[in-house]
Amino acid sequence: EVQLVQSGAEVKKPGESLKISCQASGYSFATDWIAWVRQMPGKGLEWVAMIYPADSDTKYRPSFRGQVTISADKSISTAYLRWSSLKAADSAIYFCARYRCGGGRCYAGDWGQGTLVTVSS
Amino acid sequence: DIQMTQSPSSVSASVGDRVTITCRASLDISNWLAWYQQKPGKAPKLLISAASSLQSGVPSRFSGTGSGTDFTLTISSLQPEDLATYYCQEASGFTFGGGTKVDIK
Numbered sequence: 001e002v003q004l005v006q007s008g009a010e011v012k013k014p015g016e017s018l019k020i021s022c023q024a025s026g027y028s029f030a031t032d033w034i035a036w037v038r039q040m041p042g043k044g045l046e047w048v049a050m051i052y053p054a055d056s057d058t059k060y061r062p063s064f065r066g067q068v069t070i071s072a073d074k075s076i077s078t079a080y081l082r083w084s085s086l087k088a089a090d091s092a093i094y095f096c097a098r099y100r101c102g103g104g105r106c107y108a109g110d111w112g113q114g115t116l117v118t119v120s121s
Numbered sequence: 122d123i124q125m126t127q128s129p130s131s132v133s134a135s136v137g138d139r140v141t142i143t144c145r146a147s148l149d150i151s152n153w154l155a156w157y158q159q160k161p162g163k164a165p166k167l168l169i170s171a172a173s174s175l176q177s178g179v180p181s182r183f184s185g186t187g188s189g190t191d192f193t194l195t196i197s198s199l200q201p202e203d204l205a206t207y208y209c210q211e212a213s214g215f216t217f218g219g220g221t222k223v224d225i226k
Binding site for chain 2 (some may be wrong): 009035045046047050061062068095096097103106107108109111112113114
């Protein structure tokens with residue numbers, strides 16, 4: 001059974017750093033893309049970034065490039081999303097998702113439970 | 122970036138009704154489209170890939186059609202458990218539509 005287990009809720013102050021995680025099991029972690037998807041309170045889904053753990057190739061939505069960093073550790077089948085300096089506007093639920101790709105098309109068949117990030121002074 | 126526009130933004134229907142949601146892409150995306158269901162407080166779930174391919178375990182009352190720029194998700198007979206927000210996503214640049222909230226009357 002494929003599982004994506006995310007780290008717990010975080011409460012941070014503006015300017016602080018944060019790294020959230022997504023541990024995968026039940027499939028070959030290195031050879032499928034893992035993405036992070038943001039959902040701001042009461043809003044829709046926004047794709048943030050994705051990584052191919054086998055070679056650490058990354059893709060970022062342009063509006064998130066430079067704002068967050070995606071990474072992965074193949075040895076422990078875990079993907080990360082990191083902020084160096086949080087803003088209140090980063091407050092959201094962040095989902096990780098496993099994307100299976102073929103012919104340039106990718107679909108997210110498995111999702112983590114979500115990590116709530118709250119940034120408030 | 123390809124823009125994905127869903128309509129309506131919300132729909133309220135009775136149990137047994139047919140519900141249709143549309144998704145329009147700003148460019149031709151062939152059949153590179155997915156539909157996801159997100160129930161309140163839960164993670165999204167993949168319903169349909171490649172515009173019309175129903176995922177294993179998804180009830181047959183859900184169907185997807187379309188290609189190019191115009192796509193449709195249909196629930197043929199709405200059930201109480203279909204209360205959710207539905208999103209389309211184009212499958213190469215990963216842009217989501219804005220979502221359609223389905224309520225039960």
